[in-house]
Amino acid sequence: MTNNVIIYLTRHGESEYNVLKKIGGNSNLTENGIHYSKVLYEYFQNDKIDVYTSSLNRTIQTSQYFPEKRSYPQLNEIKSGICDGKTYDEIKSLYPEEYEKRKINKYCYRYPKGESYEDIKNRVTPFMEEMLGSSENRLIICHQAILRVLYSFFIKIPEQELPYLEIPLHTLFKFTIIKEANEIKNVELDKHYFSI
Numbered sequence: 256m257t258n259n260v261i262i263y264l265t266r267h268g269e270s271e272y273n274v275l276k277k278i279g280g281n282s283n284l285t286e287n288g289i290h291y292s293k294v295l296y297e298y299f300q301n302d303k304i305d306v307y308t309s310s311l312n313r314t315i316q317t318s319q320y321f322p323e324k325r326s327y328p329q330l331n332e333i334k335s336g337i338c339d340g341k342t343y344d345e346i347k348s349l350y351p352e353e354y355e356k357r358k359i360n361k362y363c364y365r366y367p368k369g370e371s372y373e374d375i376k377n378r379v380t381p382f383m384e385e386m387l388g389s390s391e392n393r394l395i396i397c398h399q400a401i402l403r404v405l406y407s408f409f410i411k412i413p414e415q416e417l418p419y420l421e422i423p424l425h426t427l428f429k430f431t432i433i434k435e436a437n438e439i440k441n442v443e444l445d446k447h448y449f450s451i
């Protein structure tokens with residue numbers, strides 16, 4: 256029996272930290288980000304969709320027009336430890352060794368007092384297993400590093416390439432999961448770019 260499920264992934268709308276080019280933190284959406292939350296809701300207005308966010312302000316605010324949504328800290332952005340709240344230029348000048356180490360192996364590199372891509376893959380795996388077993392269509396509003404990792408559950412990507420996947424803001428990734436007798440047979444990907 257064929258039973259298709261759709262999982263949509265998107266980053267939150269533009270945040271104040273995105274504009275300042277800072278990583279981490281828990282900033283709010285900008286006007287552009289608020290606009291994205293509106294057009295995202297309008298896109299799904301006639302569909303039945305279960306909405307999931309992280310527990311950070313920017314994803315919760317992006318889901319603001321959906322009447323029902325659930326927030327999961329497992330979907331929070333990679334913890335950047337001592338680099339949290341800094342720009343990449345600031346990290347390069349404050350912690351040049353850390354900056355270089357990350358360039359050498361971005362997948363395994365763990366920020367001091369923070370996480371690596373490998374860590375977040377372990378963190379989101381139980382959540383994703385539950386998602387993949389479900390027959391409901393779902394929208395997951397999360398963060399760049401998390402989205403890269405979630406993407407790799409659908410499309411095989413070498414670990415070393417995963418942290419470099421291009422995941423622009425205000426873009427919806429639609430994964431149609433084609434199942435046969437509860438086994439995943441194929442996954443199709445479509446992208447929708449919102450012009451904001």
Ligand code: G3H
Binds near residue numbers: 278279335418
């Ligand atoms: O830490 C913030 C970013 O969303 C992850 O980006 O792994 O390319 O530095 P990055």
